[in-house]
Amino acid sequence: xxxxxxxxxxxxxxxxxxxxxxxxxxxxxxxxxxxxxxxxxxxxxxxxxxxxxxxxxxxxxxxxxxxxxxxxxxxxxxxxxxxxxxxxxxxxxxxxxxxxxxxxxxxxxxxxxxxxxxxxxxxxxxxxxxxxxxxxxxxxxxxxxxxxxxxxxxxxxxxxxxxxxxxxxxxxxxxxxxxxxxxxxxxxxxxxxxxxxxxxxxxxxxxxxxxxxxxxxxxxxxxxxxxxxxxxxxxxxxxxxxxxxxxxxxxxxxxxxxxxxxxxxxxxxxxxxxxxxxxxxxxxxxxxxxxxxxxxxxxxxxxxxxxxxxxxxxxxxxxxxxxxxxxxxxxxxxxxxxxxxxxxxxxxxxxxxxxxxxxxxxxxxxxxxxxxxxxxxxxxxxxxxxxxxxxxxxxxxxxxxx
Amino acid sequence: xxxxxxxxxxxxxxxxxxxxxxxxxxxxxxxxxxxxxxxxxxxxxxxxxxxxxxxxxxxxxxxxxxxx
Numbered sequence: 495x496x497x498x499x500x501x502x503x504x505x506x507x508x509x510x511x512x513x514x515x516x517x518x519x520x521x522x523x524x525x526x527x528x529x530x531x532x533x534x535x536x537x538x539x540x541x542x543x544x545x546x547x548x549x550x551x552x553x554x555x556x557x558x559x560x561x562x563x564x565x566x567x568x569x570x571x572x573x574x575x576x577x578x579x580x581x582x583x584x585x586x587x588x589x590x591x592x593x594x595x596x597x598x599x600x601x602x603x604x605x606x607x608x609x610x611x612x613x614x615x616x617x618x619x620x621x622x623x624x625x626x627x628x629x630x631x632x633x634x635x636x637x638x639x640x641x642x643x644x645x646x647x648x649x650x651x652x653x654x655x656x657x658x659x660x661x662x663x664x665x666x667x668x669x670x671x672x673x674x675x676x677x678x679x680x681x682x683x684x685x686x687x688x689x690x691x692x693x694x695x696x697x698x699x700x701x702x703x704x705x706x707x708x709x710x711x712x713x714x715x716x717x718x719x720x721x722x723x724x725x726x727x728x729x730x731x732x733x734x735x736x737x738x739x740x741x742x743x744x745x746x747x748x749x750x751x752x753x754x755x756x757x758x759x760x761x762x763x764x765x766x767x768x769x770x771x772x773x774x775x776x777x778x779x780x781x782x783x784x785x786x787x788x789x790x791x792x793x794x795x796x797x798x799x800x801x802x803x804x805x806x807x808x809x810x811x812x813x814x815x816x817x818x819x820x821x822x823x824x825x826x827x828x829x830x831x832x833x834x835x836x837x838x839x840x841x842x843x844x845x846x847x848x849x850x851x852x853x854x855x856x857x858x859x860x861x862x863x864x865x866x867x868x869x870x871x872x873x874x875x876x877x878x879x880x881x882x883x884x885x886x887x888x889x890x891x892x893x894x895x896x
Numbered sequence: 897x898x899x900x901x902x903x904x905x906x907x908x909x910x911x912x913x914x915x916x917x918x919x920x921x922x923x924x925x926x927x928x929x930x931x932x933x934x935x936x937x938x939x940x941x942x943x944x945x946x947x948x949x950x951x952x953x954x955x956x957x958x959x960x961x962x963x964x
Contacts, residue, residue, distance in 0.1 A: 629902075629903035659948070659950060659951045659952075659953070661953050662952070662954050664954060664956075683955065688955070762945060765910075765938060765942060765945070769938050771914045771917075772914050772931065772934045775914070775917035776927060776931050779927055
């Protein structure tokens with residue numbers, strides 16, 4: 495008897511039926527790595543699930559394809575659904591109802607456990623956090639030497655402070671040994687004291703990618719570091735344990751550089767402004783002193799202008815001398831003293847007084863400074879500012895006191 | 897002396913000098929002293945800002961051996 499000859503459709507349908515009835519294949523959970531992930535315009539998701547030696551094509555229809563995460567090539571997932579054969583095309587594929595990220599749950603648990611433990615030990619305490627230096631002598635960076643992180647930090651730093659030195663300690667930022675390298679980097683930079691502030695971080699990625707920064711060894715290295723540490727791990731919405739322990743958290747590497755590095759131009763300007771203020775204050779104060787000094791001199795002179803006795807002149811000059819020394823001692827002492835004396839003497843010079851209507855009286859060669867010096871009948875010369883009057887004393891009256 | 901103090905410290909002192917000179921009534925001696933101190937601080941702080949020497953260096957094991 496010959497073998498039964500089937501049509502292609504018949505064959506495919508047979509196989510499809512077989513799989514539909516198989517208790518394993520009709521409800522299966524498969525773990526593997528995503529690759530070839532494609533979103534169709536129809537909303538259906540097509541991808542391949544693979545392990546080290548085999549792969550299977552998968553499809554997830556749009557009605558089921560509401561996911562809590564963005565499926566990306568390389569992700570490890572568990573896909574649930576059934577295996578069948580697409581009869582018309584003859585494709586053996588996995589019809590996926592649900593995908594979950596593999597191991598994510600486990601990572602979350604580890605994260606929370608460690609977070610609790612370190613928090614209770616006080617590693618996150620704000621009292622332990624150090625203030626960043628206003629002017630670091632250099633900045634240290636612990637990150638991958640390739641990639642956007644170090645480039646962004648260099649760009650921002652150079653823009654703000656062109657002469658600021660940058661020391662990079664290159665590390666693996668994910669994978670086996672990464673946490674140990676990061677911790678070592680922090681310790682080395684701490685002991686070398688090349689920089690006054692450290693930036694520790696990496697670019698965005700999945701929770702698995704970032705996990706080195708959730709490891710205890712990194713947290714302790716940050717905590718024990720004597721130099722302030724700024725963390726810049728992942729995207730703005732990612733929070734790692736390193737972020738909690740660090741002295742400051744930056745949402746991005748550029749922000750970290752902005753936090754650590756001041757703007758050199760602004761520092762120069764601030765200095766200039768302060769010096770300007772100081773000079774203005776001093777200049778104003780000197781002006782005030784000089785003004786009040788002159789006022790004092792003038793009012794004093796006015797009271798004394800009619801007394802022309804030599805002794806009076808000397809006494810006045812002496813008082814002014816004292817006053818000026820006291821007021822402008824250090825700066826212009828000598829010059830102002832002389833000025834003051836000249837002024838006093840000038841204001842008291844006979845000519846000044848004559849102009850105001852006072853007269854100088856001479857009896858022969860003698861200058862008459864009191865009524866006592868004159869007798870009845872004495873010839874006197876009354877010297878006015880514009881001429882001399884000859885006069886004869888014809889009587890006198892003296893009074894006591896002024 | 898003053899050089900060992902941090903930028904923040906010296907800056908804070910300069911700000912205090914400025915504040916005192918603008919508000920207080922001072923004797924001439926005090927004013928001159930403050931002014932001179934202010935100029936001295938300015939000189940030190942400017943030198944600090946000028947003293948930076950740009951470089952981008954990778955710290956490797958070789959580096960640590962040399963420095964250590």
